[in-house]
Amino acid sequence: MAILEEIRSNFRTFGEGLSDVQEKTSDISDRLGHVEQKLDQGQLEIKAIRSVLPTLATNKDLEKFSEEFNRRLTTLESAR
Structure with missing residues (x-):
């Protein structure tokens, strides 16, 4: 409940502090995008390793x- 009071006090008038929230939200969104790219790259690397592993x-x-192979080749050569 305290957090709701804090949010309410930050927005006493419409739009006050909104740009700060938008900036923080945009930053978080960008950071999530970078993490998502790294995870996608990691998945590709894991798939490549998994396909080569066998x-x-x-x-x-x-x-x-x-x-x-040498033993069998020797057997074939001596059979001639």
Whole structure:
């Protein structure tokens, strides 16, 4: 209730203090816009990472693949 009294006292006559409120509201709106842009960019980055994630392999995975491939290739070469 105290906040309503404070608002009422700030606007004793019509339009008094309105420009300050509009300026603050505009500033908040601009700041929200910037935050929204950053969140959108973050979402795009997360989507890109998520799409690449399944294709990532560790060095150990690559070594294991290389060893297995080499073993099978050796088997094929010795079968000739």
